[in-house]
Amino acid sequence: MNFSWAAAPHIKPRDSVSKIMLKVLVALLPSVLLLAWFFGGGVYINILLATSTALIAEAMVLKLRGRAVLKCLKDLSALVTAVLIAMAIPTVAPWWVVVLGTFFAIVIVKQLYGGLGSNLFNPAMAGYAFLLISFPQEMTAWAMPGSLNAWPFSDIVGLIFSAPLPDAITIDGITMATPLDAVKTQVAMNQHAGVTVLPLGIETLFAQGWGWLSLSYFVGGLWLVQQGIIAWQIPLGILSALALIAAGFYFYDAQTYTSPLFHLLAGATMVGAFFIATDPVTAATAPKGRFVFGFMIGVLTYLIRVWGGYPDAMAFAVLLMNIAVPVIDYYTQPRVFGTRR
């Protein structure tokens, strides 16, 4: 009798890439709902636009590269990138912003570098940074929390697809600065105008929805850690670095610097720590290296937030640390069993 040949081990594998990606999407679900609650149903349209752009763009490039299109799309990694971009873009941004950003992320950042597993930079964050630098106005116009709740969905669709605004409403009338924008302005005023404005507190964060959103990312992220999907060292590194530095400056001068808790709950800290920096392809890979990688992202985030030109910095910090990954990987190899301590 003859039998099939295969190399050891013969046991069936336990997990798959698509299962991992699916779990990430599930973990994002509560945050999607909260985004819609606070900033309007535009997030659904963004997600729809982003996912369809991602799938079409990825399919096209895969076809050009002569790869198995369906097999690659099935891994769901393009969907995760798309959803993360869609969630990072203001819910009232025009449709072409999200389409352009997703296209850039999938085609330029991911596929041109060789597709899943070969890209140097986090596609979602590179796409986001590209948009922020190119279209700062559209990218910073976040809806006033709750202001769109009374709007019919068709008007929100109209807003995104650039229909003329209803009478007596201007885009400035329905958007406002995010808490981190406000902090930036406040710091600038303290420094240059000599006016003393007290930094924002946690209450503002929760009143404007950002605090709740951060908590939902935190909970979703903890679930991913518990499921063994993401490496806990990265969020721990980011959050501890940010909290430590923020605490130092806060206790040094509470009049100028916001509290560590504010930094943890404002802006993209939580989504960055649990969903962005944890992208294994572009993060450091050894346990120790992952902590270093996370910690440095935390440090850079604080530096750019407080002294840099942008109110938030997660995207830039992640991209900068992506560059450093090969070096971190080289210097953080664990000690192999039986080699010298």
Place this chain on the structure above:
Amino acid sequence: MFKRWNLKGGLDLEGHKDLSRQYSIINAAIPDQLIYPLVDRSGNAMTVLVKTGDRVLKGQVIAGSKGVQGTLLHAASSGLVKENEWRMIAHPSGLKSWCLIIATDGLDEPGPVYEPVDYTQLSAADICEKVHQAGIVGLGGASFPTAVKITPNNVRAVDTLIINGAECEPYITCDDRLMQQYPSEILLGIQVLLRALAIESCVIGIEEDMPEAIEAIQQAIECSGFKQIQVKVVPAVYPVGGERQLIYLLTGRETPSQGLPVDVGVVCQNVGTVMAVYQAIVKGQVLIERVVTVTGLGIKKPQNRWVRIGTPIKDLVSQCGGYNGPIERLIMGGLMMGFSLPDDGVGITKATNCILVATSKEVTKSSEAEIQPCIRCGECASACPVNLLPQQIYWHSQGGAHQKCQSFGLFDCIECGCCDVVCPSHIPLVQYFRASKSKLFLKRREDEAATLAKQRFENRDTRKVQEKVEREQRIRLKKLALVKLQKGRPSAPAKMQDKS
């Protein structure tokens, strides 16, 4: 008594041991043919010591390999030596080799009988010699000659003998059954080894999910009074039965990366090997049979049997009720480290602890395997018992940077397969690592050959130069001598002219 698993990594695997563990070991029948590959573990050819047409007796030496790691092979039953055949052997890559074939006559007539001896009267050297004569090699799978492992000048400062009873591979129960059924024989085997090594202390490591074996060995220790033999229970985590892993767990000593257990004062032997030592020294029997687990959902009656070395797998299978439905894969060894055999005409070797007849319920069909790119998730690194970063080694092996693989610890990989099992991209990592290892071996060999050739060339060059110098020297001396001669006899040319 219980020691926590404090190695990094490893996997909690489903055991599937209940298929075969509850049945007593029975004797397998004498097959019509016995097949012996004529290569040893290092791939060296074995010298055949009998001729075609010879009648051989049970226990007679029929072949042997030379060198420090040489071993002997004995006929497992009486019969006629047939023409050597070129056929597939039990090897991971489905290699073919010349095989010695014996057509058995069913008489099972014993050859030279060794008198049982009192081992307490034997010297260490005597024991080693007898172990060598009995053809004993490590029965755990590596087939390293046991005599070499216990020869006094090879063992330097050994203080502990470790007996590997941690059968961590799923499905396999042959060591479990041996310990349950032959505890006092195993203890005597240990006594023999302790005597050869001239040490006192011995630890038997047994997995926690083998309570009957633990009980049996402990009882035997109580009864025999060999109190210096200790039983330690280890957790049922794969690969706790890896030699280095077990040594670390039982003694806290890390066998150095490029070294041997001897370097940390340990000699490690498998339970089956100890049984073979007992049979050789106390009973005077050479190694012609071993316990083999025949198991898997693809076999009608899973069980353990005493099988003669050389028995074709198909004979063994039919004795165990035959195949049960469609078979996906025939595996020699375990689910994790065993190799698949395309053909069941292959003979059982000294290293065969298990024949796993697997259905598609138990193993992945090759056609189902869908490999995706590595996403560097690091699951492989968390599962690695030697603390490697398999994702990095894989990355460099993909780029052909095998040297780089080495700096990431490629040669510390024990090929246990844990990384493969947890990889979400279903990458056959171990296969890549094996390929990289052999490429490096090949390169080393080529480098050595190149160095040798260069050396030869340079030697030849120097020799040529030397010869030239010597020749010139000779010519110069000759000329000088000639000139002297001419000066001494100035009239000579004139005389010659006269003659003409």
